[in-house]
Amino acid sequence: MQKYFITKENLLNRVILGDDAYQIQTVLRFKGGEKIMVSDSNKTYYAKINTVTKDEVTFEILEEKAGNTELPVFVSIFQGYPKGDKMEEIIKHGTELGAKEIVPTFMKRSIVKLEEKKIHSKLQRFRKIAKEAAEQSYRDSIPEIPSIPYLKTIDFSSFDVKIVCYEESAKNGELKAFKNIISNLSENMRVACVIGPEGGIDDAELEYLKAKGFIPCALGPRILRTETAVFYILSAISYEMELKK
Amino acid sequence: MQKYFITKENLLNRVILGDDAYQIQTVLRFKGGEKIMVSDSNKTYYAKINTVTKDEVTFEILEEKAGNTELPVFVSIFQGYPKGDKMEEIIKHGTELGAKEIVPTFMKRSIVKLEEKKIHSKLQRFRKIAKEAAEQSYRDSIPEIPSIPYLKTIDFSSFDVKIVCYEESAKNGELKAFKNIISNLSENMRVACVIGPEGGIDDAELEYLKAKGFIPCALGPRILRTETAVFYILSAISYEMELKK
Numbered sequence: 001m002q003k004y005f006i007t008k009e010n011l012l013n014r015v016i017l018g019d020d021a022y023q024i025q026t027v028l029r030f031k032g033g034e035k036i037m038v039s040d041s042n043k044t045y046y047a048k049i050n051t052v053t054k055d056e057v058t059f060e061i062l063e064e065k066a067g068n069t070e071l072p073v074f075v076s077i078f079q080g081y082p083k084g085d086k087m088e089e090i091i092k093h094g095t096e097l098g099a100k101e102i103v104p105t106f107m108k109r110s111i112v113k114l115e116e117k118k119i120h121s122k123l124q125r126f127r128k129i130a131k132e133a134a135e136q137s138y139r140d141s142i143p144e145i146p147s148i149p150y151l152k153t154i155d156f157s158s159f160d161v162k163i164v165c166y167e168e169s170a171k172n173g174e175l176k177a178f179k180n181i182i183s184n185l186s187e188n189m190r191v192a193c194v195i196g197p198e199g200g201i202d203d204a205e206l207e208y209l210k211a212k213g214f215i216p217c218a219l220g221p222r223i224l225r226t227e228t229a230v231f232y233i234l235s236a237i238s239y240e241m242e243l244k245k
Numbered sequence: 246m247q248k249y250f251i252t253k254e255n256l257l258n259r260v261i262l263g264d265d266a267y268q269i270q271t272v273l274r275f276k277g278g279e280k281i282m283v284s285d286s287n288k289t290y291y292a293k294i295n296t297v298t299k300d301e302v303t304f305e306i307l308e309e310k311a312g313n314t315e316l317p318v319f320v321s322i323f324q325g326y327p328k329g330d331k332m333e334e335i336i337k338h339g340t341e342l343g344a345k346e347i348v349p350t351f352m353k354r355s356i357v358k359l360e361e362k363k364i365h366s367k368l369q370r371f372r373k374i375a376k377e378a379a380e381q382s383y384r385d386s387i388p389e390i391p392s393i394p395y396l397k398t399i400d401f402s403s404f405d406v407k408i409v410c411y412e413e414s415a416k417n418g419e420l421k422a423f424k425n426i427i428s429n430l431s432e433n434m435r436v437a438c439v440i441g442p443e444g445g446i447d448d449a450e451l452e453y454l455k456a457k458g459f460i461p462c463a464l465g466p467r468i469l470r471t472e473t474a475v476f477y478i479l480s481a482i483s484y485e486m487e488l489k490k
Contacts, residue, residue: 067418069466089334093473098465137467173312179488220343220483221314222382228338231473235480238465243424 080197097234109199325442354444
């Protein structure tokens, strides 16, 4: 079943507008009568479509959806800005896997430079990818992608737990830090995870983060690509906290 | 440090040939004296390059590399053949995350059809991706990609544990089966994981697999894309078995 995130106002007015309405008419070819889910990022409802035009779809609410699909902790991913379209892949899969916030972050070894005027359009695109991935994975909310900052401008003071992925730890056989932290998380904690870009975290950055309370962690004995580290972290948190024995 | 998988014969003769030699000369521009790792998929050695031409690189062995970077269980991923270039992404990241065997598998809802003559070249390409990902992630061996079979032709009798990802389980709030299985694995067990293509596992396929001893599992409460399921499974196995508290 297709899910749509809409504004609180549109939920109140029982309408879907814009690109979503266009997709419902043109791609899905809905005519009315079909069941969908709608959410204002707070509550999710089962709904039935009434009328369809390319600009506006109207619906009626059938019932509130029970259950919760959000990770029990607030995970922010500070992802060293990677090459190519890897940032999009990270946002797509990171959203499915439950990240609450994804912050593309310029670090020393980021190759990509974005002009100020390009940042706005990048953010628009990233947010669209996050919305679509949240809809597809039946998330209850869309992850925030607030800005594309430089590492040293970020205020990490609100986080309870701070992790920095460090591949030298993997090479040195350090395999305790990450599990120690993740197995001791409790509900609603705020977890910051910093992941370097392709070249990894620079030594000065590592020292800076350690001074801010970050713990260097290896994610198993293999060396993971920058985009794979996110998948590992979020999957491990889900496995530890959401799955039961 | 760059790692190269070479044949037993080339290891004995202390030479690197073919594409790898070309890359060492042309891309890395090594001249001799540089340190690398070489492996015959059995043992890995630190080595020093002696001479470089575009066809042949010679080296001497410095010492055997200690440690092990392989998952403690043999995980075979039977991946429903997906659309676009997702199979390549799955092989790349699945290799980094420790899969021992990746089997692109035609299932009922696979859209892609490959002519017989295309299968050979696809397999060549997939194996090249696996080799490069195994080198980059410092694996001790390259995952096997034996063939591209139809689901019903596969013999699963050698596996100790059999998992099929089933998104209806996630929708129904089933969150125990996967962790129950993974937390009870012991070293060297053989684990088969079947993952459907984009449309998921077909009902008849699910019944067929259940009759073969497969357990349907949800991977958390969110609905994962086909390519994300692999990352979740392998990350969870690594977290459970490789990381220590």
